[in-house]
Amino acid sequence: MTARTLTHLQALEAESIHVLREVAAEFQRPVMLYSIGKDSSVMVRLAQKAFYPAPIPFPLLHIDTSYKFREMVEFRDRFCAEIGARLIVHTNRQALDDGANPFRLGTQKCCGLLKTRALLDALAAGGFDAAFGGARRDEEKSRAKERVYSFRDSFGQWDPKNQRPELWNLFNSRVDKGESIRVFPLSNWTELDIWEYIQLENIPVVPLYFAQPRPMVVRGEMLIPVEHDIPLLPGEKTQMVMCRMRSLGCTPCTGAIRSQADTLPKIIAEMREFRRSERENRVIDHDQEGSMELKKREGYF
Amino acid sequence: MSELLRFTTAGSVDDGKSTLIGRLLYDSQTVYEDQLAGIRKATKAHGGLDLSLLTDGLRAEREQGITIDVAYRYFATPRRKFIIADTPGHEQYTRNMATGASTAHLAIVLIDARHGVLPQSRRHAFIASLLGIRHLAIAVNKMDLVDYAEDVFHAICADFKTFIAQIGDPPGLQFIPVSALCGDNVVRRSARMPWYNGPPLLEYLETVPVAAERHAVGLRLPVQYVIRPDQDFRGLAGQLASGAIHPGDEVVVLPSGRSTRVHSLVTREGDLPEAFAPMSVTVCLEDELDVSRGDMLVAPGDQPMSTQRFQATVVWMNEKPATTGRRYLLKHTTQTLPAAIVEIRHRVDIQTLDAETAGELRLNEIGAVVVEAQGPLFVDPYRCNRFTGSFILLDPLSNETVGAGMIEAALADAVDGAARAVAISIEGHPEILWLLARRLVEAGHRVAVLSNQVLHVGPAGAAPGLELSFLSANLAGDPVRAVDEIFHQIVRHGATLEN
Ligand SMILES: Nc1nc2c(ncn2[C@@H]2O[C@H](COP(=O)(O)OP(=O)(O)O)[C@@H](O)[C@H]2O)c(=O)[nH]1
Numbered sequence: 104m105t106a107r108t109l110t111h112l113q114a115l116e117a118e119s120i121h122v123l124r125e126v127a128a129e130f131q132r133p134v135m136l137y138s139i140g141k142d143s144s145v146m147v148r149l150a151q152k153a154f155y156p157a158p159i160p161f162p163l164l165h166i167d168t169s170y171k172f173r174e175m176v177e178f179r180d181r182f183c184a185e186i187g188a189r190l191i192v193h194t195n196r197q198a199l200d201d202g203a204n205p206f207r208l209g210t211q212k213c214c215g216l217l218k219t220r221a222l223l224d225a226l227a228a229g230g231f232d233a234a235f236g237g238a239r240r241d242e243e244k245s246r247a248k249e250r251v252y253s254f255r256d257s258f259g260q261w262d263p264k265n266q267r268p269e270l271w272n273l274f275n276s277r278v279d280k281g282e283s284i285r286v287f288p289l290s291n292w293t294e295l296d297i298w299e300y301i302q303l304e305n306i307p308v309v310p311l312y313f314a315q316p317r318p319m320v321v322r323g324e325m326l327i328p329v330e331h332d333i334p335l336l337p338g339e340k341t342q343m344v345m346c347r348m349r350s351l352g353c354t355p356c357t358g359a360i361r362s363q364a365d366t367l368p369k370i371i372a373e374m375r376e377f378r379r380s381e382r383e384n385r386v387i388d389h390d391q392e393g394s395m396e397l398k399k400r401e402g403y404f
Numbered sequence: 405m406s407e408l409l410r411f412t413t414a415g416s417v418d419d420g421k422s423t424l425i426g427r428l429l430y431d432s433q434t435v436y437e438d439q440l441a442g443i444r445k446a447t448k449a450h451g452g453l454d455l456s457l458l459t460d461g462l463r464a465e466r467e468q469g470i471t472i473d474v475a476y477r478y479f480a481t482p483r484r485k486f487i488i489a490d491t492p493g494h495e496q497y498t499r500n501m502a503t504g505a506s507t508a509h510l511a512i513v514l515i516d517a518r519h520g521v522l523p524q525s526r527r528h529a530f531i532a533s534l535l536g537i538r539h540l541a542i543a544v545n546k547m548d549l550v551d552y553a554e555d556v557f558h559a560i561c562a563d564f565k566t567f568i569a570q571i572g573d574p575p576g577l578q579f580i581p582v583s584a585l586c587g588d589n590v591v592r593r594s595a596r597m598p599w600y601n602g603p604p605l606l607e608y609l610e611t612v613p614v615a616a617e618r619h620a621v622g623l624r625l626p627v628q629y630v631i632r633p634d635q636d637f638r639g640l641a642g643q644l645a646s647g648a649i650h651p652g653d654e655v656v657v658l659p660s661g662r663s664t665r666v667h668s669l670v671t672r673e674g675d676l677p678e679a680f681a682p683m684s685v686t687v688c689l690e691d692e693l694d695v696s697r698g699d700m701l702v703a704p705g706d707q708p709m710s711t712q713r714f715q716a717t718v719v720w721m722n723e724k725p726a727t728t729g730r731r732y733l734l735k736h737t738t739q740t741l742p743a744a745i746v747e748i749r750h751r752v753d754i755q756t757l758d759a760e761t762a763g764e765l766r767l768n769e770i771g772a773v774v775v776e777a778q779g780p781l782f783v784d785p786y787r788c789n790r791f792t793g794s795f796i797l798l799d800p801l802s803n804e805t806v807g808a809g810m811i812e813a814a815l816a817d818a819v820d821g822a823a824r825a826v827a828i829s830i831e832g833h834p835e836i837l838w839l840l841a842r843r844l845v846e847a848g849h850r851v852a853v854l855s856n857q858v859l860h861v862g863p864a865g866a867a868p869g870l871e872l873s874f875l876s877a878n879l880a881g882d883p884v885r886a887v888d889e890i891f892h893q894i895v896r897h898g899a900t901l902e903n
Binding site: 273 | 477487507641671682735738
């Protein structure tokens with residue numbers, strides 16, 4: 104007889120699929136936030152598995168700030184077409200037309216307008232009562248206490264003190280009109296789990312995750328990609344650096360890391376060695392102590 | 405490939421829980437440099453590295469100087485991946501610990517070596533075992549402050565064992581003397597306690613059997629979602645609550661009771677020869693049966709109880725107390741039904757573990773209740789199956805999750821539509837008969853009085869499932885107590901009473 108024990112990835116997969124199906128069964132209009140990153144790639148694959156052989160029974164939503172890497176947008180369009188997913192792209196045109204940009208507004212304000220506001224508008228426009236996000240609890244301190252079902256009031260805001268207890272695999276999906284739930288099926292996955300699963304399942308990810316020589320501005324410890332007319336400080340110039348992205352966001356706020364890891368096994372090996380947290384290179388999380396938590400209260404994922 | 409172990413931590417404030425978790429993460433090299441830099445900055449004043457800051461919480465909590473919830477942490481060794489449900493000790497404790505324990509295989513109970521087993525330690529062990537945790541690691545912490553003394557450790561072990569013996573079906577125990585601050589016996593074996601032969605904490609966590617989450621019952625697959633891309637395909641999707649399933653297996657669909665065979669177990673990567681709990685699966689059946697969400701596929705020879713009424717232990721999680729008669733929504737597996745608590749049998753004093761009478765259950769209280777749902781549920785006792793034995797109660801107005809329950813036993817009446825009846829003969833005490841009839845009606849039983857001597861519970865004509873008879877002598881004197889006793893006999897159903 105076989106030993107009936109799951110590997111940790113199988114256990115995580117089973118749990119995530121349970122969450123995806125539960126939401127599809129209990130909500131009227133779910134949507135999946137699709138950020139194009141590695142976590143989204145895994146989340147979409149889990150959704151394909153959960154409903155196979157039927158197509159994913161909800162649309163994907165990408166909040167496009169217009170400051171994403173070109174390679175991300177190309178990947179998005181190709182990937183969604185290949186898997187036959189319904190993709191909604193939403194951009195806060197109004198703010199862009201009014202001249203919102205990260206260089207002028209600073210990251211806090213820019214994020215507020217081009218990400219949080221855009222997200223809330225898109226969710227309201229679609230009448231979505233549940234939105235999946237690919238966030239993981241190991242990403243950042245304030246996420247450690249986040250529920251799998253994160254309740255948001257009618258303004259999309261998160262109140263850390265007013266969250267529902269979650270026991271066993273029983274989730275409370277009751278919301279009143281206008282209220283919604285953000286659902287995090289990858290809550291219990293770590294960055295390493297994500298990479299191991301991508302390798303095991305052969306999941307396509309954006310090439311930006313793999314090391315190659317790229318044009319960068321070296322600013323102190325940070326490597327900032329040269330895209331979207333990033334303004335250079337006096338004395339700075341573009342250099343080719345062997346590097347890769349550890350997490351993907353808007354180009355001005357996504358720091359690259361120096362790395363030789365150009366294959367999945369090398370990334371996983373690097374991951375095991377890493378002594379720095381994943382979001383460290385994200386400019387936005389360092390603006391202020393507890394800044395992620397502040398953003399979430401306002402409605403960020 | 406490594407396995408997954410989920411554990412929870414329990415301890416009172418200042419027992420050293422944060423330091424212990426910080427130590428586990430730090431010594432197992434799961435702490436990132438930038439996080440360390442963060443805590444170095446925060447530690448500034450006093451010298452050493454304060455590892456407890458690694459598990460420091462949210463801004464709102466820091467401002468109030470308290471931690472309010474369950475936080476999840478992750479670390480891995482080459483053998484296992486660990487998920488820690490960290491539940492800080494304070495007044496919201498019961499609710500948080502129950503939440504953290506609900507998915508855990510194991511609990512670490514911290515005891516301060518200087519203080520020994522306190523009422524809180526008992527409470528922690530009690531909640532852990534109530535939530536079905538089968539392994540307790542008792543970390544006797546701050547051994548450095550008692551000179552690493554063997555006798556202190558052994559006295560605490562003895563004390564704890566005496567107490568745990570009072571809990572029915574106690575979990576397995578592993579006592580470990582540690583110093584979270586100095587790192588003794590956490591990740592590395594301590595040279596300062598050569599008298600201790602057991603494993604350090606991490607080694608124990610890496611080796612304690614996880615597959616031992618053995619269910620005493622067979623196949624249970626609550627249908628979660630029906631996958632129907634076209635007329636030719638109908639897949640029943642759900643997560644196995646227990647047992648295994650193979651193509652060709654005979655299965656019974658509840659509530660219809662119809663049986664059929666498994667045609668295939670479908671996945672995106674091809675059909676499976678076998679699936680087992682807790683996998684999420686998609687099952688195609690041989691016959692086109694009308695199956696929908698809330699139904700359950702079960703093994704023909706080993707079925708759950710189908711009941712609307714059951715006895716359960718609930719942990720109350722809301723400011724608004726639990727009272728009888730109030731309407732709730734009950735979520736059990738993939739079913740959500742209107743339900744009510746029809747009786748509060750007792751409350752457990754979590755300091756002494758004594759049962760005491762109670763008219764309501766307040767926030768963080770634990771009690772034994774009788775629940776009645778508006779339709780049949782397919783249940784197993786919680787100790788046999790965590791998933792078919794658990795439920796949550798929701799407030800239909802506020803939408804909050806107000807209670808969590810563990811089913812102990814299905815109760816008579818309304819079993820799968822087939823009426824159960826109880827016949828009782830009470831000689832010469834008509835007042836008792838009528839008092840009892842009223843009590844039963846109030847508790848939601850259907851009661852038919854067939855004569856002034858035989859009380860028949862259940863629809864008239866149903867054959868008695870239980871016959872009780874009482875001697876007049878036992879009933880004389882205190883009719884109210886007599887009624888109480890008979891009532892409990894009936895709802896406990898199955899107990900025999902000699903007269
Ligand atoms: N001497 C000694 N002190 C400890 C030990 N573990 C924790 N402490 C101290 O006990 C206090 C409370 O620890 P903390 O981890 O914050 O406790 P918590 O409230 O249970 O999370 C802190 O001052 C710790 O430094 C230990 O093993 N030995």
